[in-house]
Amino acid sequence: MTDEPRRTDHAHDDPTPPDVPVDLSAAVEAEQLPEDAFEEAVDGGPVAPVTDDAVIAAPTDDDLDGGISPERLVDYLDAGRQPYDPEIEESPEAVAQLAALERLRTMGARLLEVDAADAPAPDPSWISGVMDRVRLESRAGRPIPLASIDERSTLHITEGAVRSLIREAGDGVDGAMVISCTIHGDVSVPGALVRVEVVISGLFGEPLPTLAEGVREAVVSSLSRQTELVLESVDVIVDDVHLQSEGGAA
Amino acid sequence: MSADLTEAADAVLASRAAEGDERAFEVLLRRHLGLMTAYATRLTSSRADATDAVQEASITIWRELPTLETPAAVRGWMMRIVSRKAFDLIRSRRLTDDVDDLELASATPTADPERLAASNDAMGALRAALDRLPASQRQVWALREVGGESYTEIAERTGTTVTAVRGQLARARETLTREMEAWR
Amino acid sequence: MSDDDGLGARISAPDLSLLAAELGEIAASVDGVVHVRARPGFGSVVRSALQGLSTVVGGGGAFGALAPAAPAGSAPDAELADPSSAEAAAAASPGRPVPLVGIAVADLETRITLDIAVDESGSGPLVARAVAQALLDRVSGEPVPPASVDLRIVSVATGA
Numbered sequence: 137m138t139d140e141p142r143r144t145d146h147a148h149d150d151p152t153p154p155d156v157p158v159d160l161s162a163a164v165e166a167e168q169l170p171e172d173a174f175e176e177a178v179d180g181g182p183v184a185p186v187t188d189d190a191v192i193a194a195p196t197d198d199d200l201d202g203g204i205s206p207e208r209l210v211d212y213l214d215a216g217r218q219p220y221d222p223e224i225e226e227s228p229e230a231v232a233q234l235a236a237l238e239r240l241r242t243m244g245a246r247l248l249e250v251d252a253a254d255a256p257a258p259d260p261s262w263i264s265g266v267m268d269r270v271r272l273e274s275r276a277g278r279p280i281p282l283a284s285i286d287e288r289s290t291l292h293i294t295e296g297a298v299r300s301l302i303r304e305a306g307d308g309v310d311g312a313m314v315i316s317c318t319i320h321g322d323v324s325v326p327g328a329l330v331r332v333e334v335v336i337s338g339l340f341g342e343p344l345p346t347l348a349e350g351v352r353e354a355v356v357s358s359l360s361r362q363t364e365l366v367l368e369s370v371d372v373i374v375d376d377v378h379l380q381s382e383g384g385a386a
Numbered sequence: 387m388s389a390d391l392t393e394a395a396d397a398v399l400a401s402r403a404a405e406g407d408e409r410a411f412e413v414l415l416r417r418h419l420g421l422m423t424a425y426a427t428r429l430t431s432s433r434a435d436a437t438d439a440v441q442e443a444s445i446t447i448w449r450e451l452p453t454l455e456t457p458a459a460v461r462g463w464m465m466r467i468v469s470r471k472a473f474d475l476i477r478s479r480r481l482t483d484d485v486d487d488l489e490l491a492s493a494t495p496t497a498d499p500e501r502l503a504a505s506n507d508a509m510g511a512l513r514a515a516l517d518r519l520p521a522s523q524r525q526v527w528a529l530r531e532v533g534g535e536s537y538t539e540i541a542e543r544t545g546t547t548v549t550a551v552r553g554q555l556a557r558a559r560e561t562l563t564r565e566m567e568a569w570r
Numbered sequence: 571m572s573d574d575d576g577l578g579a580r581i582s583a584p585d586l587s588l589l590a591a592e593l594g595e596i597a598a599s600v601d602g603v604v605h606v607r608a609r610p611g612f613g614s615v616v617r618s619a620l621q622g623l624s625t626v627v628g629g630g631g632a633f634g635a636l637a638p639a640a641p642a643g644s645a646p647d648a649e650l651a652d653p654s655s656a657e658a659a660a661a662a663s664p665g666r667p668v669p670l671v672g673i674a675v676a677d678l679e680t681r682i683t684l685d686i687a688v689d690e691s692g693s694g695p696l697v698a699r700a701v702a703q704a705l706l707d708r709v710s711g712e713p714v715p716p717a718s719v720d721l722r723i724v725s726v727a728t729g730a
Contacts, residue, residue: 206556206559206560207552207555207556210555210556210559233563236563236566236567237559237563239563239566240512240559240562240563240566241531243508243509243512243566244512244531244532245531246509247509247512247513247516248421248424248425248532250509251420251424251427251428252420252421252423252424253420254420254424255419255420255421255423255424255427258416258419262437262441263412263415263416265441266415266441266444266445267408267412269445270408270411270444270445270448271408272610273445273448273449274406274408274724275405275406275452276722276724277406279722282694282695282698282699282723283695283699284699284702285699285702285703285706285719286706286718288679288716288718289702289706289718289719289720289721290718290719290720290721291695291698291699291702291719291721291722291723292721292722292723293694293695293698293722293723293726294722294723294724296406296724296725297723297724297725297726299405299406300406300407300725300726301690301726303402303405303407304690304726304728307389312389313389313394313398314389314402315397315398315401315402316401316402316404316405317405335401337394337395337398358690361693361694362688362690362693362694362695362726363694363695364695376395376397376398378393378394378395380393
């Protein structure tokens with residue numbers, strides 16, 4: 137049996153799969169029957185050569201490089217038992233151990249949910265403390281000039297404030313929710329043409345072009361009242377669709 | 387009528403928060419605060435430390451949200467920041483990984499007698515088994531199983547090697563499966 | 571502007587601080603202003619931007635311009651306000667907060683700096699101009715070099 141680099145896909149919501157570089161020093165080379173090696177591992181011997189100072193004595197003198205180490209089982213489990221490995225799947229002990237690992241994983245996930253739900257509700261002052269600190273680091277972005285009252289005074293509205301205007305305007309359209317917005321152009325030059333791009337999510341069932349037009353109009357109206365930006369265009373892109381009560385799922 | 391942010395998907399909240407929407411950030415934070423706290427508690431074995439770590443993580447999350455390339459992955463991304471801050475705290479408390487810290491195990495908030503005794507449900511049995519693990523094994527297990535971090539990331543976090551991490555994980559899993567199967 | 575004194579008449583630091591507090595109240599009372607905020611980094615900005623800086627007050631709590639003004643090329647006999655005395659004097663009653671509006675007095679100009687949040691029911695640019703004018707109107711007649719306003723709208727509030 138040859139070893140090939142295994143890509144382990146961790147079974148989590150996180151779409152960024154963790155890299156699991158194959159540690160070839162722990163690679164299994166089948167020199168003995170898989171079942172024998174597995175039994176040794178199940179008996180509690182070390183499953184991988186450990187190079188730090190925690191040395192664990194092997195239960196037998198046998199070469200533990202054979203067969204199915206628990207680590208290999210876990211990697212197999214992480215990969216969703218794909219591709220099908222007959223050596224593992226046809227070994228009753230391996231399958232049993234896989235089942236135990238799977239039970240552990242499931243239980244672990246459930247435990248996390250319980251602990252998360254049990255976590256005491258945050259102190260209101262804790263949250264407001266965090267939000268106060270957050271507000272200190274507000275994303276002002278580029279300062280956007282407003283016509284001033286004299287030569288030396290300067291009046292601006294921040295790009296951050298304008299983005300929040302766009303969000304509010306878009307959100308205010310029934311069925312629409314702003315996902316992101318961008319102001320393209322040199323906003324520091326008064327009178328320069330700028331192009332606003334708004335990405336929204338639309339309520340399922342709503343006619344999307346109508347929604348997009350509603351958002352466009354709301355944004356144009358808001359920006360014309362609150363800024364002096366000269367708008368070349370306001371482009372609204374419907375990038376997503378949402379249901380009425382999604383429950384906030386990720 | 388304004389759209390309800392509390393119903394919005396993580397990706398939308400993360401996008402908006404990255405662009406400066408403080409309300410969206412607060413909704414996102416509240417949504418995952420329990421999870422983040424539970425994770426930090428399992429890593430630090432101290433509710434107080436966990437709260438501190440999560441607070442620092444929250445500010446860092448706000449700061450670094452503009453760098454997140456896939457907003458949909460924000461939850462896992464936030465958890466990684468939590469573990470970063472938890473380990474900053476652990477290091478500053480001078481807990482070293484190569485010490486099997488039994489005192490630490492008994493200091494966990496979940497290791498109260500009532501819970502330990504009442505292992506008549508599998509959950510309690512697992513919680514107790516986790517609490518009995520040496521701190522380093524428990525941390526590595528949590529980083530992998532809860533945080534979904536890669537071996538490389540875990541090695542960086544704990545200041546060890548990938549091989550050592552695999553070893554710790556194997557031992558932790560072995561102990562836990564043995565205790566859970568025994569409980570069955 | 572004073573003509574007989576080449577350095578320009580000086581307002582005392584405590585009085586300047588009182589003025590800054592008053593400007594904050596004036597700004598906040600302009601129709602359409604939701605609240606006034608200190609400009610983050612106000613102190614360091616004016617120190618690098620203004621020539622002949624002599625007194626800096628305000629700019630808010632943690633971001634208050636508390637460090638001494640050390641302008642490049644200042645006249646040797648220019649009075650430099652000692653920040654601790656300025657603050658101590660300004661806090662005539664203990665616990666008085668540092669004014670949010672920042673005022674920097676330099677050789678040739680007085681710069682007034684602030685951020686504001688406005689209500690979306692009004693027009694941001696109009697409110698901004700109204701605030702700037704109100705502040706300049708108040709400062710004219712004070713013994714300071716010609717004043718200018720540096721104002722930013724940092725937030726447009728809806729409803730609440």
